Amino acid sequence: MTTPVKVAVTGAAGQICYSLLFRIASGQLLGPDTKVQLRLLEITPALKALEGVVMELDDCAFPLLDSVEISDDANTVFDGVNVAMLVGARPRGKGMERSDLLEANGQIFTGQGKALNDHAADDVRITVTGNPANTNALIAMHNAPDIPTERFSALTRLDHNRALTQAAQKASVSTPEVTKMTIWGNHSATQYPDLFHAEIGGRNAAEVIGDQAWIENDFIPTVAQRGAAIIEARGSSSAASAANATIEHTRLWLQGTPEGDWTSMAVRSDGSYGVPEGLISSFPVTTKDGDWEIVQGLEIDEFSRGRIDASVAELTEERDTVTEKGLIQG
Ligand SMILES: NC(=O)c1ccc[n+]([C@@H]2O[C@H](COP(=O)([O-])OP(=O)(O)OC[C@H]3O[C@@H](n4cnc5c(N)ncnc54)[C@H](O)[C@@H]3O)[C@@H](O)[C@H]2O)c1
Numbered sequence: 257m258t259t260p261v262k263v264a265v266t267g268a269a270g271q272i273c274y275s276l277l278f279r280i281a282s283g284q285l286l287g288p289d290t291k292v293q294l295r296l297l298e299i300t301p302a303l304k305a306l307e308g309v310v311m312e313l314d315d316c317a318f319p320l321l322d323s324v325e326i327s328d329d330a331n332t333v334f335d336g337v338n339v340a341m342l343v344g345a346r347p348r349g350k351g352m353e354r355s356d357l358l359e360a361n362g363q364i365f366t367g368q369g370k371a372l373n374d375h376a377a378d379d380v381r382i383t384v385t386g387n388p389a390n391t392n393a394l395i396a397m398h399n400a401p402d403i404p405t406e407r408f409s410a411l412t413r414l415d416h417n418r419a420l421t422q423a424a425q426k427a428s429v430s431t432p433e434v435t436k437m438t439i440w441g442n443h444s445a446t447q448y449p450d451l452f453h454a455e456i457g458g459r460n461a462a463e464v465i466g467d468q469a470w471i472e473n474d475f476i477p478t479v480a481q482r483g484a485a486i487i488e489a490r491g492s493s494s495a496a497s498a499a500n501a502t503i504e505h506t507r508l509w510l511q512g513t514p515e516g517d518w519t520s521m522a523v524r525s526d527g528s529y530g531v532p533e534g535l536i537s538s539f540p541v542t543t544k545d546g547d548w549e550i551v552q553g554l555e556i557d558e559f560s561r562g563r564i565d566a567s568v569a570e571l572t573e574e575r576d577t578v579t580e581k582g583l584i585q586g
C-alpha cells in the first residue's frame with residue numbers, strides 16, 4: 257500500500273456524486289493498492305443529505321476508503337488535497353445552453369480557485385465537471401496564481417466516450433476498436449468530435465465509415481447534443497456517465513494514456529492548432545505520470561478548421577463575459 261491520496265469532491269450530495277464517490281471509494285480511480293481519503297464539499301443546506309451519503313459509504317465497508325470528511329468550507333476541504341474534482345454547480349434544465357449557467361455558477365469557481373491556491377498539496381491536479389466546465393476551469397485557474405496552469409483541466413471525456421460509442425455502433429465494432437478520438441473546443445453544442453484523425457481497427461475512421469453525410473448530419477450533432485437529449489429523456493442531466501467520465505479522465509491523467517492512443521481533455525491552450533493561448537479548450541492529449549501533452553502535428557483540413565474555430569470563438573466569448581463580470585482579470 258502507498259500513502260493514502262486525498263481526493264476532494266465538490267457537490268458531493270448531488271446526482272453525479274451519488275455515483276462518483278462510490279466508484280472512487282471502491283478503488284476505480286487510484287487502483288487496488290492505494291487508499292483514499294475523501295474530502296467532500298457541499299453548501300450548508302445540503303450537508304444533512306451529504307451525511308446520508310456518508311452513512312452509505314460507511315455501509316459499503318470499502319477496504320480502500322481510509323477516511324471521509326465533510327464540510328461547507330472550501331478552505332478546510334481542500335487542505336492538502338492531491339486531486340480535486342469540482343463537480344458542484346447547478347445543472348441546466350430543458351431548453352437551456354450550458355453557457356446560460358455562467359451567471360449562476362461562475363462565482364463558485366473564484367472562491368474555490370482561491371481556496372485551492374491557498375491550501376491544496378503541491379502536486380494537486382484539478383478537474384472541473386460543473387458547467388460550463390471549460391470556462392469554470394478558466395475562472396478557477398485565474399484565481400489560483402500559485403498553482404501551475406497545467407494542473408487545471410475540464411471534462412470532455414464524456415463527449416469522447418459518446419463519440420467512441422457512436423462510431424463503434426456505426427462500424428459494427430466494439431468500442432476498444434475505436435482509438436485516437438478527439439473532441440476539440442468547448443464542452444457545448446459547438447464542440448467538434450473529430451472522426452478524421454480517429455481510427456477503427458487501426459485504419460482511418462472516416463474512411464472506414466465512408467459516409468460524410470452521416471458524419472456531418474448524424475455523428476457530430478448526436479455527440480454534441482447528447483447532453484440535451486439526456487435531459488429531455490431523463491428530466492435531469494447525465495449523472496452516472498458523467499461520473500464515469502470524471503473517473504476515467506483523472507485516472508488516465510494520473511496513470512497515463514495507452515500506447516498508440518490518446519484522450520480528450522480541456523486544458524490551457526499553448527496556441528497549438530491556432531487556439532488562442534490561455535483558453536481552456538479540448539485537445540487530443542497524451543498523458544504520463546500525471547503530466548499531459550497536446551498531440552502535435554495533426555493535419556487540419558478546411559472542414560475541421562471551421563468546426564474548431566467556431567467552438568473556440570464561443571470559448572473566447574465566454575472568457576470575455578467572465579472578464580467583464582470581474583471573475584477573471586483580463
Ligand atoms: N462536464 C460534463 O461532462 C458534465 C456532465 C454532466 C453534468 N455536468 C455538470 O455537473 C454539475 C453537477 O451536476 P449534478 O447532476 O450532480 O447536479 P446536482 O444539482 O444534482 O448536484 C450539484 C450539487 O452541487 C452542490 N453545490 C452547489 N454549489 C456548490 C458550492 N459552491 N460548493 C459545493 N457544492 C455546491 C449542490 O448543493 C448540489 O448538491 C452541473 O453543472 C452539470 O451541468 C457536467
Ligand SMILES: O=C(O)C[C@H](O)C(=O)O
Nearest residue numbers: 348387482483484493494
Ligand atoms: O448537458 C448537460 O447540461 C450536462 C452535461 O454537460 C452533459 O453533457 O451531459
